């Protein structure tokens with residue numbers, strides 16, 4: 445495996461050296477940015493492989509502003525962008541696209557027909573067909589299914605509350621709950637319909653692409669600069685265990701998708717009422733204008749399983765950690781939940797101000813995908829909300845970008861911008877959403893689908909499942925906080941790392957967040 449990495453790295457390095465000779469002057473050399481201590485890795489390790497997420501990024505943003513230059517591998521300049529107007533432009537303009545290396549990895553894992561992979565007109569068509577399944581009406585119908593998940597979650601937590609147990613790791617419990625929510629909502633089948641092996645394939649997939657190592661970072665970075673046709677060659681070098689995990693998870697998704705879709709079509713043939721789950725909605729549209737084909741629906745199985753599970757589970761774990769740090773707020777939230785119960789059930793989740801302020805603040809401070817990459821496919825001009833001071837001291841409000849420029853969307857940094865969120869932007873303070881003061885300035889930006897946040901991205905690739913994710917957080921948090929209390933152990937030691945998504949990592953390096961949990965009602 446080491447030899448393969450070395451070989452690919454060498455090939456990439458040779459190619460890059462040629463590239464460097466061809467492009468001696470960087471077109472963004474006049475933009476200030478942090479120094480880099482490594483020619484090979486540039487600032488990349490500080491951004492993507494550091495122990496604590498944001499450790500360097502947030503300081504750089506304070507020093508250089510919301511648009512600055514960072515070094516990629518082998519000294520190639522990249523643009524780090526958290527300026528809201530610039531991000532909006534990048535996500536909505538046809539001048540920017542997914543970089544070939546990202547597209548290649550998505551194709552390898554999710555297949556060429558998945559919504560994450562397809563581009564241009566095919567992507568628009570797929571989104572139009574998928575949108576009704578994610579509309580507010582369709583998602584609201586899933587509340588009873590999410591209720592089943594909440595009941596299962598309580599039962600799992602109770603089983604873990606043994607007299608001699610000091611702490612419970614909330615991370616796997618929430619991962620199981622969000623997998624259950626997805627299988628119920630998308631495929632209309634219970635979590636228990638998946639066998640242990642299938643569940644472990646999924647966690648293996650997250651582990652495979654989880655905490656990045658230097659070599660993996662280097663190979664992925666080199667792929668950015670190679671011509672798209674050469675990328676398939678990389679698959680030949682994929683280490684066998686990774687290739688096996690990808691193949692097992694694809695097979696599992698194929699079986700689950702085929703079984704579900706065939707059942708829905710059978711029901712339709714027999715004139716039976718089709719389920720309200722997402723596959724049911726897509727199957728109903730199959731014969732209509734603009735509906736997806738059998739294979740196209742099937743191709744979304746793995747994306748839906750993966751996109752919706754770890755993101756929500758990790759966000760919920762980080763939310764519980766914040767509640768554990770603030771017992772007073774935790775109790776206030778609990779009281780709000782209890783006072784809105786009618787015959788033991790909550791009816792309108794949107795009418796709970798503390799709950800919704802807490803969810804918005806969690807999504808602001810902990811965006812599951814804090815970075816996204818794009819490449820300019822033509823020369824363009826980036827509009828800027830906040831003027832940029834160049835290395836010569838000139839102030840500019842629009843930035844010329846050359847075709848081929850790599851851009852990192854710093855979504856998490858945008859959500860810590862003091863000019864938008866106030867001087868306490870680094871603090872976790874749900875009350876800001878109730879006071880409305882700092883977000884007045886965010887309000888005028890009209891960014892993203894929810895609360896002017898970029899957590900679900902914005903533009904053509906906005907998260908399809910954002911309504912489902914918010915509803916799921918509402919239902920599961922009400923269940924958990926209404927029935928249990930959460931506190932951090934004395935020797936917590938958990939760090940938040942960016943490893944595919946933001947996640948809590950224990951001192952052992954494994955994902956997890958042990959907490960002291962007690963039943964309150």
Ligand code: HEM
Pocket residue numbers: 559560561571747748751752753755756759811812813816817899900901904905906907908909910912913
């Ligand atoms: C807290 C939870 C979630 C967060 C923070 C989140 C965030 C995101 C982000 C940032 C993207 C854009 C990725 C990119 O193109 O670089 C995305 C895409 C997507 N998400 Fe989510 N997501 C969440 C939950 C969900 C759920 C629950 C589902 C499904 C039920 C879902 C389905 C999707 C799909 C299908 C896409 C691809 C959209 C496209 O490429 O057109 N997500 N999500």
